[in-house]
Amino acid sequence: MNSLNRFNFSRLLLNVFFVGFIVFVSVNNKGENLSVGYILVYNLMLFAPAWINIFWLLPKFRIHKNIIRYIMDAVVLFLISVIISGQYLKWLYNKFEKSELTDFTALAVTSSVPSSLENHQHYFDIFPGIILIMSIMLIGYVLQEYLLKIKKEESITAQQNIAELGLLKSQISPHFLFNVLNSLYALSLKTAKETPDVILKLSDILRYSLYETQEKEISIIKEIHILNTYIDIELLRMPSNASISFHYDQVKDSTKIAPMLLLPLIENAFKHGTDSTIDFSYIAANLYCDDNKLIFECKNSFNERATKDFGGIGIENIRKRLQLLYPSKHLLQIKKNRDTFSVTLEIKF
Secondary structure, three states: OOHHHHHHHHHHHHHHHHHHHHHHHHHOOOOOOOOHHHHHHHHHHHHHHHHHHHHHHHHHHHHHOOHHHHHHHHHHHHHHHHHHHHHHHHHHHHHHOOOOHHHOOOOOOOOOOOHHHHHHHHHHHHHHHHHHHHHHHHHHHHHHHHHHHHHHHHHHHHHHHHHHHHHHHHHHHHHHHHHHHHHHHHHHHOOOOOHHHHHHHHHHHHHHHHHHHHOOOEEHHHHHHHHHHHHHHHHOOOOOOOEEEEEEEOOOOOOEEOOOOOHHHHHHHHHHHOOOOOOOOEEEEEEEEOOOEEEEEEEEEOOOOOOOOOOHHHHHHHHHHHHHHOOOOEEEEEEEOOOEEEEEEEEEO
């Protein structure tokens, strides 16, 4: 059941409740000589203008947005209702020889009238009740419309977030695989004996990017595995003076995170932290996580003069995904100076 159907269903239930209330006050009226049928008709006439307003005039106003026309229609509806209901109330007064409104309804709201208009007292007795009921039901209608609008906006936002996440994932995987293929190409040029092993690892990465990224969350162990796989591939083409380390402890298989969330950080560290213009290249990554939070730190050597676009697609996608997946539950800090670049990511579960 969509939001609009639930909205109409709840409005129907509310009005069924009103009808039940009308029947209840009619049956429990204490007037000994008053027929329940007469009292029921009177109470229904009190609610009729409010129903016409919320089921006809207000929906028409929502479509045409003509406030002047709506006000005119509402005033005409009110006057017609007062005249018809007032005449019926006058007839009840005469038929049962009663002049107290409490004999006919629990909503005994009356209005005083000048002595010159006492012959028209029945009209002044009827209109406060109509105004009261129309106002209450109008407020209820406005509140329901407001809540429905919020629901629709939340639904639209959720759909947009899903679409954007899908787009970000589609950008992450090809970008990542492109870098892996570059590494594989470099090895093939040297006809290195490690090439078959790299191809096998690449197939593992392909499987991960095709299947695991379809899940909303995966075990942190799987993300660590793919990080190690990527590091193994990159190590084959690293210069001899490069130092690469990745430490993780207190890791639980039950901890879940979004897939491909840490990999772009390692990827960018390799891209810029092992630059041939740096005398001593290094990458130092550390991961800590438990059931409450995850902390990932990655520091690498950095040549600010040789690097113009550190981050690129990877870092920017991480920012967007974190905002969508962990709003107000994450902290991404990026610091750089002349020869060092560091990233710290903290996620609270």
